[in-house]
Amino acid sequence: MIPRGLSDLLAAVGGDHGPAEGPVPGTVHAEDVSVDLGGQRVLDDASLTADEGEFVGLIGPNGSGKTTLLRTMAGVLETDAGQVRVGGADVSERSARAVSRRVAVVPQDTHLAFEFDVRSVVAMGRTPYRSRVAFGPRPDEARIDHALERARVDHLADRSVDEVSGGERQRVLLARALAQDTPVLLLDEPTASLDINHQVRTLEIVRSLVDDGKTVVAAIHDLNLAAHYCDSLALLGDGSVLAEGSPTEVLTESTLEAAFGTRAVVTSHPVTGSVYVMALPDGTTDRTRAHVHVIGGGATGARLLYLLSAAGFEVTTGALNEGDSDLETARHLGIEAITLPPGATVDESTAAAVRDRVREAAVTVVADVEIGVGNLPNLEAASAAEHLVLVEKRPFEERNFVGPEAAERYRSLRSRATLADESDLIAAVEELVQDGTESQQG
Numbered sequence: 001m002i003p004r005g006l007s008d009l010l011a012a013v014g015g016d017h018g019p020a021e022g023p024v025p026g027t028v029h030a031e032d033v034s035v036d037l038g039g040q041r042v043l044d045d046a047s048l049t050a051d052e053g054e055f056v057g058l059i060g061p062n063g064s065g066k067t068t069l070l071r072t073m074a075g076v077l078e079t080d081a082g083q084v085r086v087g088g089a090d091v092s093e094r095s096a097r098a099v100s101r102r103v104a105v106v107p108q109d110t111h112l113a114f115e116f117d118v119r120s121v122v123a124m125g126r127t128p129y130r131s132r133v134a135f136g137p138r139p140d141e142a143r144i145d146h147a148l149e150r151a152r153v154d155h156l157a158d159r160s161v162d163e164v165s166g167g168e169r170q171r172v173l174l175a176r177a178l179a180q181d182t183p184v185l186l187l188d189e190p191t192a193s194l195d196i197n198h199q200v201r202t203l204e205i206v207r208s209l210v211d212d213g214k215t216v217v218a219a220i221h222d223l224n225l226a227a228h229y230c231d232s233l234a235l236l237g238d239g240s241v242l243a244e245g246s247p248t249e250v251l252t253e254s255t256l257e258a259a260f261g262t263r264a265v266v267t268s269h270p271v272t273g274s275v276y277v278m279a280l281p282d283g284t285t286d287r288t289r290a291h292v293h294v295i296g297g298g299a300t301g302a303r304l305l306y307l308l309s310a311a312g313f314e315v316t317t318g319a320l321n322e323g324d325s326d327l328e329t330a331r332h333l334g335i336e337a338i339t340l341p342p343g344a345t346v347d348e349s350t351a352a353a354v355r356d357r358v359r360e361a362a363v364t365v366v367a368d369v370e371i372g373v374g375n376l377p378n379l380e381a382a383s384a385a386e387h388l389v390l391v392e393k394r395p396f397e398e399r400n401f402v403g404p405e406a407a408e409r410y411r412s413l414r415s416r417a418t419l420a421d422e423s424d425l426i427a428a429v430e431e432l433v434q435d436g437t438e439s440q441q442g
Helices: 004-013 066-073 096-100 118-129 141-150 166-179 196-211 223-229 253-260 302-310 325-333 348-360 376-384 404-414 422-441
Strands: 028-037 040-050 055-059 081-086 103-106 184-188 215-219 232-237 240-245 264-268 275-279 291-295 314-321 336-340 363-366 388-391 418-420
Touching: 028 066, 040 066, 040 081, 040 215, 055 066, 055 196, 055 223, 066 081, 066 184, 066 215, 096 103, 096 118, 103 166, 118 141, 118 166, 141 166, 166 184, 166 196, 184 196, 196 215, 196 223, 223 275, 232 253, 240 253, 253 264, 264 302, 275 302, 291 302, 291 348, 291 376, 302 314, 302 325, 302 422, 314 325, 314 348, 314 376, 325 336, 336 348, 348 376, 363 376, 363 422, 376 404, 388 404, 388 422, 418 422
Parallel strands: 040 240, 055 215, 055 232, 103 184, 184 215, 291 314, 291 363, 314 336, 363 388, 388 418
Antiparallel strands: 028 040, 028 081, 232 240, 264 275
8 A cells, every 4th residue: 555645745746636626516606797808898797607517608799798708707817896706616716727627618719829639639638637747657548538539529539630620620629628627618609600510519519518417608609509508598798797597588589689789589499499589680670561471381480470570561371270380379479360170171262361361462471381282272372472482491392292283383483482591581571572662653
């Protein structure tokens, strides 16, 4: 048995001797934090709590203080007022080495000014646990291997970090932070400049870390990704926390307008059920109420109804069967709808009512709806539209359950319609309304 004194000496000068303070709970608490940079107040009495095993998303416009708050939590910036505690310890009273054993940071900038291989970059995460004097094999290799695997970059271990893609480099820096083996992880815009595949892959990894007990605070610019992956959100504006709570509590149309200065429609995603935000284009607040008729069904028209209604149009919809989620959305918004009993097909009298609405409307919008025998007359009624918008998410052949008759009808509509997706629907409808107004005046 090694004598206690000798054991302590070996631990002091050895390679990876682990945290000296023992396990640290991963609770982060920023209380009334103010930070001045260059004579300007960047954070102003900002307070935020992240409980152990919680994923907190920081959202807000550029310049709202998200990065500064993260750097303050990491102990990189000193506060001018207030304090930050991690696991009950004030980070301002701890050495940088001690703080680095509690908090790991993944920066937004993935540029690395050296040409090390990926494994060497990840191994840098073990620096807070290494003595300046080390001898013998380092027992932290297993932690490095685990970090590489957890961030799904183990297959890149021997490659130069300059040779991997931007999304892969972001996960390399995440692996470096995981190798640091801290209870708290701070990420600054981990999905910025990444394509959607790498965004989702990165946040899936982070979410799995939280599920395993790690505390994460991340600045995320995409509100919908933040709503889907985070347990709670903190909305920052002008250096203060304007709202804090669940995504449903924070992502409201009024709070988003106050923070971002823009109007938005807040709904729920039809597949995931998470909060879904869509910003409305500028110039939608003073619009005269043009009539837009929406042909949808089976949840394909719900978000379109929200968007058009919030943008100030007079909206009608149908024909829809009782129990259809689009009909429930229409009633929630006070939108007039042409209805049918549950399971009923569109008969001639109902089809005539739909044609009347289409002729009255300045623009008719056809959602990415599936077409069967029961609702084919809805598609046929769209041919009466003077101005038509088709919202396509899937090829029509994937939605066509009638056959050549429906395919020919859709081809005819498509040949003269404006094609749009949800993000540019309002702009497309506005342009058609304007064209109709100008033709009438001419």
